[in-house]
Amino acid sequence: MKKNKRTSVKDGILLYAKTPGITSFSSLWDIKHALDTDKIGHTGTLDSFAEGLLVVLSGHLTHLVPHITGxxxxxxxxVCFGKETDTLDPTGTVMKTAPSLTREALENVLPSFTGVQLQVPPVYSALHSGGKRASDVVRSGGEVKLDSRQVFIYKNELLDFREAGDDGLSYALLEITCSKGTYIRALARDIAAAAGSCAFLCALRRTQVGPFYLKDAACYSGFCDFTIDYGIENARRCSEIKNEKRITPDSVFTDIRSRFLDFTPETASLCGFEVSELKKDAEKSYLNGRPLSGSMFRRITTGVSEPPCTLKDKEIAVFYSDGMFAGMVRLNPDHRLFYGFVVPRQKKKLKVFTWNDIVKGEFPLSWRQKGTALTVGNFDGMHSGHRTLIEMVKDSSIPVKGIVTFTNPGELVKNKTGVYEGDVMTLSQKLRFCSESGLDFAVIIDFSDDFSRISGEDFVSTLVSLVGMKYMAEGIDFRCGFRGQADSAVIKALSEKYGFEFRSVEKVCLEGQSISSSRIRSAVRKGDFASVQKMLSGCFVLDLSETEFTPSKTVSSDPMMEWFSAAVVSGQVLPENGTYEVAAVLGENILHTMLSVSENTVEVLLPTENTAKRLTEVKFVYKPNVTL
Structure with a gap:
């Protein structure tokens, strides 16, 4: 069976800390699995024995691989002096021995290995010879002769040295900054040869690629100090685990997902690109590939100076007015603009997290660093009071906006008899509202017994540390934590302790009474849909998208119409038993018709040609005279 190809995640950058003993290709598999995408590209591999920073690009950003590779x-x-392996690393076979080096001898030759160098790459490499990989030719018994090529060594510093012991081998810890295409294995070989010895690499760690640093990479927390002792142990392990099977722990996937970064104007500047915003009125021309002109763009100042590389032509990273990446254009020396590539405008998608995701650290690191503005609550019905809170969050200066809400709300809201009457909105409706409101994320919490025992301070501190909360908006009667002990006054004190802004608002009223989900539920039960409409600023919508309908025994007086019935499984509140005038939404069509309620079962009158299968995706909106 042919496997369906996964679709790409949105454009982004991942800094990944590759561990020794695996290939860069295997690391990419982990990243593809974590991000659920096949469209990624790396910007320079690391040998299997090596470790350190891989800069990985996804989606349309794979077009930028050549730039970052440079x-x-x-x-x-x-570096181990006194032995040389055929691969020049610890995975190879010792082919040569020689007297080891002293520190003085090494220091005498190191200065000559800075600046422009002519370097012959190792034969065990991915370079091609006669149309085949050089390493493949050598392993199959063939001979390879690679030409020297020019590289540049900016820095070649001796950090530590260990004189030869009983084994006759000496070791050096070097830090090297170099140009694209430099082989550190070959550099170690050439340094040793210049001093009358031979060498191979015990260990290699890449710590920086242009403006990106290993310390910021996913999975870096598992790395230890890079020392001579570490290198010797790495060489020993690499010779033992060539064929060792590896199981990637879930924590790796979690860290990858949390550290996946958006391509922002600041990042584009760091990469050496000029940054411009595409004007709103020029979007259509840009997306249709019409000739480019400078009047279509507005220069963005990011505060990043001195780009790390000089580009032949001026490369301009283009962003839409909402900050989303729009592609690249090129400004030639004759001042003519040309398309590089275009990224179509993508609809902003609401990211949804569970509380378990938050505790595990899967909330994006980039969002935590920017800071989040949010509001917490059941938000059943999204009435006028809820909308006020969401607007406050959206109007805040904090860049990332979201909501924290709950499932299993029956434990939160019961009527006077201790019975929960049902939701005003289903979870899917609530998330759709958040998405249409332009929020970035929603955290969904199952209001379980375990969660209900969390103290208010623990809940708030978790939002600060793991969600990056910098702003919180709530109603004046907001409570959280065990038995609701943390009220607005407590939250205000916690905001000063944990350094976030807290805003509370008075209740929104209708006809002298505060609007609440309980009041809306009561109005729905009574069939008072005029009041419901005022409180919700729209109709009450009964979500039947997951409901299975079958033909009803009720006979229609109209031969062109037929009754269909179903048990309501959405958990929403229902009006009292009776028949109601409704608007049935079938796809993009709206039909004014009748709906009958009997206990937890509904019957709806629809055209005869509608089948039960089609009805599984039908929604019903009360008061059809209201604009839908």
């Missing part, structure tokens, strides 16, 4: 790179390397 960045300078910084490495730390542990």
């Amino acid at each position: 960045f300078t790179k910084t490495y730390q390397a542990v």
